[in-house]
Amino acid sequence: MIGNKMTRRKFLGISAASAAGVAFAPALTRVVRASEKTNDYSILPKGKREFIASNCDMCVNKCGIICEVVEGKLHKINPNPKNIKSRGMLCAKGNAGAALPYSPDRLKTPLLRTGKRGEGKWKEISWDEAFKLVAKNLADLKEKYQNRSCVAFASTEGFQEEFYYYLVNSFGSMNTVRHTTLCLSSNIQGWSSVFGVFPDADLQHAEYVIMLGSDRAQALITPDSVDFQRFKPKGQKLIVLDPRFTETAAKADRWYPVKPRTDQAFVLALINVIISENLYDHAFVETYTYGFEELKNLVVEYTPEWAQAKCEIPADEIRQIAREFAYHAPRSVIYPGRRSAFYPNEVYIRQTFAILAAICGCWDTIGAVVPKSSVKLNMHNVIFPFFMLSQPRVDKQAVGLVKDVVPDSVACPMVGTGLPVDSCAFLSEKDGSWGSFREAVLQDNPYPVRGFFCFKQNPVQSVPNVQKTLTMFEKMEFICVIEQQMSDTAWYADLVLPHSTYLESWDPVHNLGGIEPIVEFRQPVIKPLFDTKTMFEIAGGIIHEMVKIPSLWDDIEPADFEAFKKDILEGVLDKPIVEYIQHQVLEYPGAFEELLKEGFYTPDGGKARYGSTRNPDFRFKTKTGKIELFNERYKEFGLFPLPKYCEPSALPGPDQYRFLVGRTAWNTHTSTQNNPYLWEIQKENTIWINTAEAKKLGISQGDEVRVKSKVSEQTIKAYVTEKIRPDCVFYVNGWGRQSPWMSQIYKRGASESEILEDVLDTISGSMCMHETFVTITKI
Amino acid sequence: MFQSLDKYRSMIRINKDVPSMPFIILGAILLFLGFIGVVRVFWQGHEAVYGVTRQVPWGLLIATYAYFVITSTGLAFIGGLGHAFGVTVFAKMSRRIVLLAFIILLAGFTQIGMELGHPFRLLYLFILSPNFSAPIVWMGLFYSIELVILAIELYVVFNPSGTNHKVAAVLGFFALLVGIVATSNLGFVFGSLTARPFYHGVYFPMYLVVSGIAGGAALLMLIYNIIYKFNVPDFYSDAMAGLGKLMGICLGVMIFLLSWKIVSSLYTQPQDSVEAVTTLLKGPLSSHFWIGEILLALCLPVALLLISRVKNLKALGMAGLAFMIGMFFTRYDFIVAGQLPPMRAGLEGAGVETIAGLVQYSPSVGEWMVFALGLGLFLFLYFMSERFLVLDEQTRQ
Amino acid sequence: MKKNQFFATVLVALLIAATFGIAMAADEFTNTGNDNKGKYLFRKNCRTCHIPGGTAPDLSPNSKTQAQWQRTFKSYEKLTCKDEWKKLSQGDLNDTYTYLYNHAYDSPQPATCE
């Protein structure tokens, strides 16, 4: 979509084709028989052909796959038509997964840095050496700083992440930092503030859908991306608000290029109309909600005319949308969205969405937003020792640490007491906030963090203001990265441990909550191609070396140490992982066999579950136990309890553009761009500039431009288009890579994490992705 | 056995009057370059060596193939006029005509042989599995027959016991006829492409035949001027004038056809045709078109013929030279122009890259090398013949 | 008489103990303990029985609201496992309380006991 056209050159195509041909053609020698006489159309060599059900790991969706394996070689990954979550689809990334195990850029053996960091000099070492080295470094750091939390552990979701936490908990660090604050934490927080949970949208049955800033056609989420077009009920209306004309906007009945940062004003005006015209669901509000009067008083001033001045959507149309939304309720959806925070008031934006759904009774019924159900799994009840030397998280008291990244004027109107509260207050403690975590580490406040582990995450590419991340790395005495390819983060590591692909290993089962909950798992599809290991094996290997070092266990009870060895090592990690999986589904007879056959399991045939909370006695996970239109918890923390609109603290200056980020359907964050089958769809990113603005700046299609923000400047090719607001520019993320071992994409395009400033949403701890303003000049 | 060879001895001599050595050396160098090209093709494969693409599947080699084989059939036409239709002025040139036609046809076959991905497969599949609705089958068939006829003709005209004129007349007639059929079928290889309106129809079958005859005449006028170092003896003046007139007529017809082709193509439908002609008139091929096709192949020869009133033999040679150079561009343009308008617009995601609405093509080094092979083969074989064979009827008598 | 006296004494002692206990609990259980240690203690001491399929109902921090945890700790003497509780130091109990309270059903960061 972006820039693929202007970068195509024939000679490159040839070299890439031959390179890829060399890489992949030998995967299978094909036999072709297409002849009129025989009617034999087979294209595969005769031999053992299997169809193995498993689960995709090219993004977070975990779609069902059926892998076609011929003579032990993976030919094709097909969608699993039975899988109720992925609805029988498999996207470009999922298909391209078949190239992953065979990638020439894979890490094949543990690598120890020999030159300077980032210099790219590596020595191959054995796994034994690697495990010893990790254990020794952990022991040394613990001794030196007398604090186990001096080693930080970054990770992101994935089926093997729980074994990473076996390692974390065996060492006893409190400093873990996950992807959440670059992802959904603000969204979850906003919806949870009202309903106590983060719900799903029943797009399959909704009659009226409003999507704000969600590009469901490109940022693929199953089942939403399928449902919103494939199962769209006849006559369903889709209203899309987005500063860009996305593929989703192209599907919309009405698209509004909403002024960034003002989405909330639009939704507040909808609430205003619905309350003032008495269109809300009285019975529902009466039965289930708390704080309606306060809400009513708040929104009095938020008239459509007021909103028009903010968000540039005509007041008449706001009124019309409000009426239509209320008319179709409860089969109306204000789409919860699945994305990172854009603005510092992100939590309030989401709270406003949730309130709109609540007052119209669009909750937990067909065609509305519905709380996720889940399939209960049998947990391994393991007890990790309590280490005396585990200090609380480095960012536990983030107040004061994060002042630099929270503009006062942003914090002020929202936070009653004037300063953000503890950054972790609204996060799962395991998640941590990347923004405040990094500030705390950089300031050595309250204690130094000198070790860094990273599993599957790529903070160098994904955390805004990459200079700060690299400065943080400089503080580290030991960096260990567990990855499949040499990511940009791995490039700066001291030790890189190669992880097996999802096609070569068993993964424990995971429950995927949703309207139709499902349990997914993975099994090996092909034999491991290289000397790689899974996190399960790596955790076991490292912990075995750790128990050999007495100094690592001197701050726990000796009895606990013995119990640890027995429970964790002998009880879990030393056993085959299959036993772990079987234990997880112990409660469901036949489930394991079903998993082997289908790649997923549902106890009740995957029926949609509605109405579990539509019971006047149901206690919501809020302070009052009701659906809170007025949030008592926020009041307690000194935050605005209602979604009060506050003016943007920062606006683009003259000659500045608001910098937007987004995704395509053929890449996942920063992890898939190097896959040749995806790379050929898009070979670098470009900067979207509105046609009229480009003309003003003298920029034409494909020109190199300089993009400058407060924290960095880059050059990138221009994509001049009508598809974006004149006051915004846009990159798709995952380009401008620093690791030369990402051979196809090294230094192609420009990196979003480099240009983005780090601005925090103080309630959810999220990084705000649309708070960077840039200037553009033609080179 | 040696005795039987003896009679051929009269056919062999070393002709030092003809400036053949430079051309033989040039031919050898080109052959060597061509050989490198061939090795590259076998080593790296067609796709890697050639500049043709998905959108422009036919490139320089089809152009050079057409350039060679159409000239060959033009020569066969002229030879046939002499033998079969009693146009006796050309009879004195018959050895060179037949030899040229044969060698240049061989040169043409090297081009198509290197262009085809599976030339050897073709040999048996044309017999086992021919598709009679495909013009290529007919083209291949008639050019193969043409090669056989020319080979026999070659035997007949070089028969030391004297040429059997009856046989020569029959052969000449068939060489003429099959040549026309073959070339018009080559035209129809393009004429059958409904996808590409620029080619579609009867224009190219006709234009290629006429321009081929002009090419045959031009090549003869040029060759005679070369071997006599631009001092062609009077003995040939009537033949040369005949060639000049023949070429003049053909040029006239060509101008007539081309003008109407261009004018009719410029009307709004079909769009691809408009676009193809625009590439010639003011697009990427315009310099080829105006300098090569119009100036060198048409205007200059016409001017030279008119000014010299077909009497100055040097001028005829110059006209031949200009035409042979210009004709190269004509062939190239005709192959490429029709393919530049894309079958699908170069929109994002289409997989088609266009500049100003057109796809791009420029020949690769590998393609030029294969052209060198054909040209080298022609120069080497022909001038070796000039050096070692008795080609003049006059000296023989 | 003697018997009555004994009963009265026990009753008074119990009452005092209960009152004291409640008072102490109300005063002492705050959510400012070490919830990391609390997690460990909860798993070690409580989850041995309070697990799915265990001898007692499955328990996780989010099995109860903050208020419910508060009440539980105030009156743990009523529980069948009160003897187990008594084996724990006040500090350990407070750490456990911190963990459960901070991750209760209606807390800002509810947690299941994974």
Next chain:
Amino acid sequence: MADKQYAIVLDTKKCLNCKACTVACKFENFVPVGDDTYRIWVTEMPLQGKFPRLHQEYQPSQCQHCENAPCEKVCPTKATFRTREGVVLVDYKKCILCKACMAACPYDARFVSDLHEAVEKCTFCMHRVSEGREPACVETCPTKVRVFGDMNDPASDAARLLSSRQHYQLKPEKNTRPRLFYLA
């Protein structure tokens, strides 16, 4: 007409431009990575209108499996042939790589394959269809833009769509009678 007559009906309004079909096709059919080597594609049709009134369509396409296939006519060796089910296929062993079919195809659906050493193109995944499976592009599509089926079977989804909805074919003026039908 006992034979099945295969066709693909496309509802492009559902297309997300996600490129799943193009990648699925590459793996299924051993099509190598490369700018010229692809059997199917998803075109972003020209953006209509001016900001902020914009409209855009996406058009997935491939070999049209024409009933009156120009490529079949010009193929000198009958390497290109139509099956009884109306699927246009290439017998790679018979292809001499003259590329006449590429020049003749009005849809630019063919290309030279290094792997097959022949001209190749979409086969409607006949190797899958003969096993009772759908073509890879059809199966993988999130929103099921493509519906594959037998036009001769009135009960098939494809036939029902064709009889109930307005549709068009690409380049009708070429008189090729494609077996790809686009719903209007």
